[in-house]
Amino acid sequence: MTGTTAIVTGGGSGIGRAICHRLAAAGFATAVVDLNADSAKKVVEEITGKGHTAAAFGDVDVSDRFLVEAAVERVRDTLGPPLVLVNNAGITGFKKFLHITDDVWDRTLAINLSGPFFTCQAVVPDMIDAGWGRIVNISSSSAQSGQQYMAHYVASKAGLIGFTKSLALELGPQGITVNTIPPGFVDTPMLRASEEHGLLGGSVDEHADRTPVRRPGRPDDIAAACAFLCSEDAGYITGQVIGVNGGRNT
């Protein structure tokens, strides 16, 4: 895959950062797209320091179609047409159902679901031109199980799973695969922030004790599966929900 351009949204932190490292090590010219310009830049410095190719695209809010289209245009100019897209940027949130405001609901769906819609519409034409493409949407295991106090988040991620399946059927004939990884309980800044605010229903360690493999997930667990789905070898896998969750959801 040397030289093929990959875009990773939310690439500045946690799971997205690990995916950027994996894809760049596999030879992809990796566009680290994030709302946070500093963290995107830092990840690019880490990757280029290892001799791989990456460029930072900061201040990109995936819920803003205009910003997404402008960023994809800059990626095309800098690294070439993107043929791999990982929709990883997302926000979480815990609220009792009756306390979910319209603003919280709209913002969660705008980032977690409309974001992938905008990015896909921006890059799929490049993939169709090339007759090849890979899209991986990072959803959540909570969309498989349901999760109390997270109706807005779970609805957005369940929507992303349906979006993945539909796009896979439509784009398969054009050489484009579309899959989703629903992570479960991965040790990232997002998870630790939830722990700090007492929103996990127990500590990370307590959850690890209840997880079949007896540890929290690592960002690289998700990145490894994602890199495989982006590879040539994964060409017969599309429309799939590939759980990476230590056995918490089977």
Ligand code: NAP
């Ligand atoms: P994280 O550490 O918070 O990283 C998320 C990254 O996305 C951050 O760099 C964040 O920037 C960026 N981001 C947030 N809103 C954005 C926006 N509107 N536009 C562009 N970038 C934005 O989270 P993570 O745990 O790695 O999660 C990554 C993905 O996995 C998310 O979609 C999440 O829902 C999903 N997931 C995670 C877990 C888990 O256990 N960690 C479980 C299930 C699903 P800022 O730093 O500026 O906020």
